[in-house]
Amino acid sequence: MIGYGIFGFELASLPRDLREDLFLSLASPGWGRRGSAAATIAARLTFENLARSFDGNEALRGVSLDIEPAETVCLLGPSGCGKTTLLRIAAGIERPDTGRVLFNHQEVVGPKTFTPPEKRGVGLMFQDFALFPHLTIIKNVMFGLKNLDSKDAERVALATLERVGLARYAEDYPHILSGGQQQRVALARAIAPRPSIILMDEPFSGLDPRLRDRIREETLAILREMRATSVIVTHQAEEAMRMGDRIAVMRDGKIVQIDTSEEIYNNPSSLFVARIFDEMNEIPCVVKNNEVDTVFGRFPANDLKEGQEAVFGARFLGLAVSKEGTGRAGQVLGRVIDRKFLGGSALLEMAVEQLDLPLKIRLKENSAPNVGDEAYVFVDTDRPLVLAKDD
Numbered sequence: 001m002i003g004y005g006i007f008g009f010e011l012a013s014l015p016r017d018l019r020e021d022l023f024l025s026l027a028s029p030g031w032g033r034r035g036s037a038a039a040t041i042a043a044r045l046t047f048e049n050l051a052r053s054f055d056g057n058e059a060l061r062g063v064s065l066d067i068e069p070a071e072t073v074c075l076l077g078p079s080g081c082g083k084t085t086l087l088r089i090a091a092g093i094e095r096p097d098t099g100r101v102l103f104n105h106q107e108v109v110g111p112k113t114f115t116p117p118e119k120r121g122v123g124l125m126f127q128d129f130a131l132f133p134h135l136t137i138i139k140n141v142m143f144g145l146k147n148l149d150s151k152d153a154e155r156v157a158l159a160t161l162e163r164v165g166l167a168r169y170a171e172d173y174p175h176i177l178s179g180g181q182q183q184r185v186a187l188a189r190a191i192a193p194r195p196s197i198i199l200m201d202e203p204f205s206g207l208d209p210r211l212r213d214r215i216r217e218e219t220l221a222i223l224r225e226m227r228a229t230s231v232i233v234t235h236q237a238e239e240a241m242r243m244g245d246r247i248a249v250m251r252d253g254k255i256v257q258i259d260t261s262e263e264i265y266n267n268p269s270s271l272f273v274a275r276i277f278d279e280m281n282e283i284p285c286v287v288k289n290n291e292v293d294t295v296f297g298r299f300p301a302n303d304l305k306e307g308q309e310a311v312f313g314a315r316f317l318g319l320a321v322s323k324e325g326t327g328r329a330g331q332v333l334g335r336v337i338d339r340k341f342l343g344g345s346a347l348l349e350m351a352v353e354q355l356d357l358p359l360k361i362r363l364k365e366n367s368a369p370n371v372g373d374e375a376y377v378f379v380d381t382d383r384p385l386v387l388a389k390d391d
């Protein structure tokens with residue numbers, strides 16, 4: 001039994017579907033007969049009030065997060081906000097100064113506990129965990145299967161390579177593979193022992209955009225088949241939205257918002273979060289009588305205080321243009337000063353009276369006006385963003 005020991009549960013206490021999964025993995029260790037990833041027993045992963053400093057620099061400042069079994073959570077945030085440190089603590093490569101990590105309610109690190117990385121049963125796919133160049137591809141995948149005898153390890157490794165479509169390269173060395181193929185071998189190595197928890201640190205960052213999309217979709221499919229609990233670090237909001245059941249947005253060592261992508265996109269808790277999720281025009285304003293007054297009219301100030309400095313956020317896709325004004329309030333006349341062709345869409349820059357900076361607007365290419373044209377700009381969203389100014 002690989003990787004389950006530390007969870008210490010009774011088989012009979014498990015729900016039926018999980019028992020069947022466990023039976024499947026014990027009866028046919030390695031991979032499913034149909035070439036799909038054998039299911040594993042997903043684990044709950046809990047971070048409790050974690051803090052970690054390096055030479056007085058606080059990398060984590062009280063991070064708590066409860067991840068459901070089989071859930072995929074993406075950690076999203078700018079460089080240096082503590083994403084990798086959190087992952088390294090979960091893996092056991094780093095120790096927290098204070099706080100606890102629990103797998104299925106059992107402490108793996110706490111004030112008096114430390115389960116070493118090799119006993120945690122987690123799969124790792126880190127940027128700096130490159131393949132071993134002196135080992136064949138199958139030996140690379142067998143690396144995490146030390147608990148099995150070599151025949152079984154080989155069988156499991158081969159089946160895993162089959163799943164990621166690379167079995168034919170089993171006896172070759174990593175240098176003959178493309179970047180995407182190497183990434184798939186790294187994925188195979190991480191998942192071969194069927195870990196309950198998978199931790200990935202920017203696993204696709206080295207790939208070109210098209211390959212990245214494909215490998216990302218394949219990885220997601222495999223994670224879902226395995227029902228592994230996954231934490232994925234990324235800088236890219238779109239990647240987080242594509243992969244995460246939930247997204248934890250981090251800033252300066254803290255989680256500032258955690259929710260589904262849709263909820264965060266529609267209701268960002270701050271300007272910082274809104275900016276991470278999408279490009280937008282920021283129009284400064286001040287709260288007066290629970291509203292803000294902008295060139296596009298008045299909008300509710302939500303729970304901001306009277307007199308507070310705020311920002312009206314108009315996403316590039318949240319503005320629209322019309323050649324003829326309708327005479328309704330909320331339309332403002334502007335002139336196109338730049339137009340970038342972006343395939344199916346065009347990105348316009350429009351100079352508008354009363355605003356110092358031009359507005360950026362993304363429109364369908366064939367309906368976008370040309371440079372020099374005049375048009376009326378209006379807000380085209382049900383969810384206008386009014387957020388506190390960010391210092």
Ligand code: ATP
Binds near residue numbers: 077083084085
């Ligand atoms: P990136 O997206 O650039 O990888 P990150 O969000 O993953 O960044 P971390 O790598 O967790 O951020 O780093 C958080 C902070 O802790 C940074 O200021 C970093 O310099 C610091 N830090 C992390 N590890 C160490 C270390 N081993 N020694 C000293 N400082 C460290």
